[in-house]
Amino acid sequence: MTLLNKFTQKPNDPARAFSETPEPDMRWIDLLTGERNCPCCNTPLRDLLSLACSAPEEWYGVNTSQDNDAFHTATGDILTHDFCRIQDRHFVRTVMLLPFHDIESCLILGIWLHLDKLSFDQFYETYPSGEQRAMDMQFGWIPNIIPGYAGPHACCIQPRDGFKRPIIHAALEEDALYGLQLDGMSFEMLITMLEEYGHTGLSDQTG
Template identity: 35%
Template sequence: MDAHLARMLTSARQCRCCGATFAQLLSLSCDRPDVCSDDLVVQDNSAVLEERGDVLTEDFCRYGKLRFVRAVLALPLADSRGAEFLLGTWASLNEDDFDAYLDLFDMRETESMGSRPAWLANAIPPESGAPVACMLHMRPEGEYPELQVSESNNALARLQQTGVQLEELLELLYAYGHDLPSLVYDS
């Protein structure tokens, strides 16, 4: 394993641009689907059941006719013996799948849904553009479902298959405003 990657995976770091401290490799999390208005306030999950209209909670979003659930997009790290970089993202589901997921969420039984077609609702990297077709794989014990990119010609699909190199990961982090290269190479 690359020594720089090993340090990123095992030692605490502080991002110089935002001050956040990370005990291990930084994972990113999008706070809302890209189409969702920035002025929509994040509420408790119960709001999705109690309110009508547009609602953004920690794990669900209803925006117009669109429905979203919180998900993860895992990118294996090349030459790391199984380590992954996790992106907390949002997945767009059809209304029936969204309702079924919502019904099973509190019981931690979403795994019974299996896999469902979905769209990655966040542009990764930020300038990448249009939504990406995916399969949303439900996971056990209340874990967020995992997105697997379906579009074989998409760069994220390649990264999910072959793994992300350290330099590619640093470029991705930099695109989101984190200056981690200096933390890796200065230590």
């Protein structure tokens, strides 16, 4: 078998064809498969790719959530695993996915979404069935701080079946999160965000 040298083949030689897709940043591979830990908390770096907010930013009580069943009988402010009420404001727990450049993976943000009462009631009443994917599109606002991305953030909510938390998407093109979800984040952007969430020293360790 003759091996073709790509440096000596003619430009119109079909055998010279090659993928123009750039090589992925190898730091992603190291992050996803390596054994490095965060220098400030000793958490494996790959475990930092899923971050969660325990409550909406304005929640003033303890961050220990109750079972969802408690929401139905509570009369005042309450925080459960998937629902929250603060005075006359209602929230559901959701997931925002921020894809990475060059690699099929993403940063998962577990954040809350403020819904109007009508939308919240519809979501809450259909939740026990585990069948919510067919619900009408709903819109709300993120009540959590996302470091480096000043709010407010209007989002549309994508309910899912099987008791999975709904996925949210930034709704306005002028929102920086909209472009981030569309174009993805670079390795440097991820490290910056993780450091702003309190995982200091990552940029020195990862280069």
